[in-house]
Amino acid sequence: MSFAERDERTIMSCCAVGCTNRFNKFNKTRKFYRIPSTRTPLKANRRRLWLQAIRRSDWNEQMIKNATICSDHFISAAQVRVRGSLTLEDHLLAILMKLRLGLSNKDIAFRFNVTQCDISKILRSWLPVLSQTFETSNQVAKQACHIKEYAKLCQTCIIDCTEICINRPTNLTARAQTYSNYKSHNTVKYLVGMSPAGAITFMSSGWGGRVSDKQITAESGFYDLLEVNDEILADRGFTIRDELALCGATLRIPHFTRGKKQLSAQEVETSRRLSNVRIHIERIIGRWKTFRILTTVVPLSQVDLLDDIVIVCAALTNICKCIVPRK
Incomplete structure (x- = not known):
């Protein structure tokens, strides 16, 4: 031989x-x-x-x-798709790759040696389940919010809005409703609430980028979570003082110079301290958007998954190291 x-x-x-x-x-x-x-x-x-x-x-x-x-x-x-199908571990990996890296379904399908349809089915099967599982944590949002850190400045919640770009809709009405003058792009807008301890505790459903901060706050269900003596910290764009008063809550925003020649020393100091606390909502949104799917232009075929995506990304953000310095 x-x-x-x-x-x-x-x-x-x-x-x-x-x-x-x-x-x-x-x-x-x-x-x-x-x-x-x-x-x-x-x-x-x-x-x-x-x-x-x-x-x-x-x-x-x-x-x-x-x-x-x-x-x-x-x-x-046959040696096809790892003994006949992707494992549950592969499903989780595919989802995390989609969220963290913002890869297209075609790219992920190539990496796993499956079809784009398979990846789409995985995302549409698992994302709503993960979202619903993580969303139950928002049921205890009030307990998370009432942590005594920064109690004199913001007892309950810090809020802000953020936008995610989407492809241009073909429907003219949808195109008009989602166009954001701020971004000069079609977007979906979300209201984000954060506890003083540094965790995302509220996430609204997605709205067209044209909606105002006041409207999205009123119609997102945020007011239903408030209790008497709650304090909400926001920027000057949230003109919701009267609406909060009806709930027994208080709005804390930096002082305006409108109608005044100069702010008093006390007003300057209070505004400075409020701004130092409010910066954390911008930091937590920045960390949340390290999931690149939130900074890419989302295809119209995936816009219906966006509400689930943002909740899952928020939950994963919450398990990261806290952004609020401990005293």
Whole structure:
């Protein structure tokens, strides 16, 4: 037997424990597959699962290099989509890649060796479930808000609005409702509430970018969460003092110079302290938008998932290190 023939017999022998299958040119149904490389995290994880399944976890790189596994050890007798389908771990990884990196469905499908339709189904199946799970944490938003830090400045919540760009709608009414003069782009607008402790505790549904801060606050259900003696810290654009008063709450904003030649020393100091606290809402929104899907232009086909996306991203932001310095 020549060296070439010996090498072929070695390569075409199944390395699974207890399997004696070898290459046979007369058997057209049995195929042999090499163990995945470690060039990408996905392939490295796939290699680990393969080695565990064939009980070869202790093999070194040289032993793995020329090893093959026969198709008898695969569901459907083929090396397709990691033994027939993506694992739950792969589903989670695909979702996190979509949120953190803002990749297109086509890009993610290529990386996982599946179709775009598969990735779309994963996102549409899991994002609403994750969103609903995380949204239950907002049921205890009041307890989170009433932490005594900065109690003299903001006992309850710091609020602000932010916008996410979307593709231009074809419908003229939708195009007009979503056009933002501030962004000079079609956007979806969200009201974000933050506790003084540094956690996102309120997230409104998405509104067209044309909506005012006052309207989105009134119609988002935010007032329904307020209690008597609550204090809300916002910027000057939130002209909601009367609406909060009806709920027994107080609006805290920096003092205006309108109608005054000069602010008093006390007003200057109060405005400075309020601004030092309010800056945290801008910081938490900045961290929230490190999920790149929130800074990309969202396709119209995915706009209906945006409410779920922002809640999941907010929940993941909350488990990061707190942005508010501890005293």
